[in-house]
Amino acid sequence: MYGQPALPPDFVSLPYANPEAPKGGKVVTGNVGSFDSLNPFILKGSAPWQLRYLTHESLMGRSWDEPFTLYGLLAESIETGPNREWVEFTLREEARFSDGAPVTVxxxxxxxxxxxxxxxxxxxxxxxxxxxxxxxxxxxxxxxFNEDDRELALIAGLRPILQKSQWQGKDFSEGTINDIPLGSAPYVVEDFEVGRHVVLKRNPDYWGRDLPLRQGVHNFDEIRIEFYGDNTVLKEAFKAKAVSYIREFNAERWQNQYDFPAVQSGEIVLSEIPHRKPSGMTGFVMNTRNAPLDDWRVRSALIHAFNFEYINDTLTGGRQPRITSYFSGSDLAMQPGPAKGPVRDLLAPFSDSLLPGTLEGYELPKGDGSKRNRRNLRRAMDLLNEAGWTVQDGLLRNAAGEAMELTVLLQQDALIQQATAIMDIYARALERLGITLTVQSTDKAQYNERQRVYDFDLTFARWSLSLSPGNEQLYYWGSKAADQPGSRNLMGMKSPAAEAMVRTMLTATTFEEFTAAVRALDRVLISGRYVIPIHSYAVGRIAHLRELRYPQDRLPIYGDGIGFLPTVWWHEAD
Structure with a gap:
């Protein structure tokens, strides 16, 4: 996107992969929930998320040690117009789908x-x-392309390539569980039982085994995905070594609950994987499509009532810092204090529509660490009064006498289990303001459908943001996405300022211009009071069987993620 790729034309392997890693062995991973589809490319059904990355390829591939750079995968060469108004790919002659058929134009x-x-x-x-x-x-x-958008050439390179002939006479969007899209990647679906497991086998005839992008990666002969009803059962399966690894998102549990016999004997190893990517946003998103959450003062009051310091100390031992903005922890994050220089210049045309704090500087309210959180609750009540809500007969009511009753939609998995505990504490705080908060826990299918049609007041959400944000930001925060079922704009925000910042990012010709636009976007998002942020995940925590190994001396800047486990790990018995 800017400058030159970090790797030379004759690079041997990705910098965080071990090209000498042995091939073989099996790894078993656990997912919480179920699945009723093996097609990760359509809205219908719920497919294991791993399939997109293990069974299908795109024209170009990523190095997870380098933002905003792609290298040829299915494509052997790439050419763009002088202003990236077009992109042309030339396919590798040897590229093949898993059934042996060539990948064609x-x-x-x-x-x-x-x-x-x-x-x-x-x-x-x-x-x-x-x-x-x-x-x-x-x-x-x-x-x-029909828009001035320099990132489109890269996005084009990341679209999955499927086999046309497989879908002749079939409706792609209505495929059944047995309509498994053919891919060209190293793994194929060998076996599955609906709702129970999916087995992926490394294709011995994989066409791209000699590519530099594929040296030292995809080392396991078999990847088995087992499905469990909840996180507690998954962890017990791991302790029994029926699952090869788990990720732990709670620093307190990591510190105090991983001393069971298999850890003490060394059969299970605890690995911490640092990273340098943005915090992203994790927390409870508020649906502005619903009153009274369409009023920023109400959203601000709910953020003030959320006693993060007490909750964090209670549930994580205070070991995990709070997210302070959407890109916090990286150079793309908004700077403290008033907006200055290019950031202020970008936001100035929208000053009349920006919420308080965008230009002046915004910080999340901080509690005193006590259970009662008196100061922030007083500020919350002031904001609610300004918005027309007062306590009557012990309940918070508007001018029409309607009580404020909110529902939070949750689903059981590793993160959501912790979210339920958080909401139990939060509900008691809201009671003191006269607000009724009802927690609704549903199975994965119901949860996905209700979230798809935005049937919630609050819900737990996570946006993983990268060091190379681009067009996906419109899918997260754009006005068009707000009215599109199934989008990631869960809050329903419609902000001309946010969209303008994203479009500036997409047309920026220097990294400095791009950074200013991202920092300005970060200000619009956090001051919009759309999400009640919780703690960040600055370190990946993976508990794994001893025989699973990874290149400890060459960790990618993105740390643990899609391109790390199981991609660059391998099996090596003692």
């Missing part, structure tokens, strides 16, 4: 079209920006 063009029109909503925004797509040679295709 026809497959690529069909994949862009079908994902853009029938695929999951996350793929459709890109397709709207494609003016034309055409074959330009025996193995080449060109996409021409």
């Amino acid at each position: 026809e497959d690529a063009i069909w994949s862009y079209e079908v994902l853009g029109t029938q695929g999951h909503p996350r793929y459709r925004a890109f397709w709207d920006k494609v003016e034309t797509i055409e074959q330009t040679g025996a193995r080449s295709l060109r996409l021409t």
Whole structure:
């Protein structure tokens, strides 16, 4: 996106992979919940999230040690116009799907079209920006764009490529559990039992085994995904070594609950993986489509009533710092105090519509650490009074006499289990303001459907943000996404300032201009009071069987994530 790629044209392997890693062995991972689909590219059904990354490939691949750079995968070469108004890919002649059929230009063009029109909503925004797509040679295709957006050439390179002939006479968006999309990646689905497990087998005939991007990665012969009803059962399965590894998101539990016999004997190893990516946003999002959450003063009051310091000390021993903004912990984060220089210049045209604190500086309210949180509750009540809410007969009511009753939608998994405990404490604090908070726990299918149609007041959400934010930000925060079922704009925000900052990011020609736009966006988001932030995950915590190894001396800047475990790990018996 800016400057030159970090790796030379003749690089041997990714910098965080071990090209000498042995192949073989099996790894068992556990998911909480269930699945009723093996197609991760459509909105219908719930598919194991791992399939997109282990069974399918795109024209280009990422190095998780380098933001904003892609390298050829299915494509052997890439060419762009002088202003990136078009991008042309030439496919590798040796590229093959798992059934041995060649990956063709026809497959690529069909994949862009079908994902853009029938695929999951996350793929459709890109397709709207494609003016034309055409074959330009025996193995080449060109996409021409209808918007000034320098990132589109990279996004095009990351779209999954599917096999057109597999779907002849079938409705792609309505596929059954047995309609498993063919891919070209190292793994294929070998076996599954609905709701119980999926077994992935490393394809011995994988076409790309000699590519530099594929040296020292995808080392396990088998990846088995087991599904469990809740996180407690999953952890017991891990203790019995029926699961090869788990991630722990609670620092207090990591400190105090991982001293069981298998850890003491060394059969299970505890690894901490640092990273340098943004905090992202984790917390309880408020649905501004619903009154009274459409009033920023009410949202601000709810944030003041959330006694983070006490909750954090109670549930994590105070070991996990709070998220302070959407890009906190990175160079892309908003700077403290008033907006200055280029950031202020970018926001100034929207000053009339910006909420208090955007230009002046905004910080999350801090409690005194005590259980009662008196000062912040007083401020919360002042804000509620300003918004027209007063306590009558022990309940907070508006001018029409309607009581404030809110529901929080939760689902059981490793993070949500902790969220339930947080909400139990929070509900008692809201009672002191006269607000009734009802926790609704549902199974995964109901949860996904209700979240898809925004049927909640509050819900637990996590946005993992990268060091290379771009077009996906419109899917997260854009006005169009706010009205689109299934989008990630869960709060329903419609902010011209936020959209303008994203578009500035997409047209920036220098890293300095890009950074200013991201910092300005960060201000708009955090001062919008859309989410009650909780703690950040500055370190990845993985408990794993001793025979699972990883390159400890060459960790990627993104730390633990999609491209780390199980991608660069391997099996090595003592």
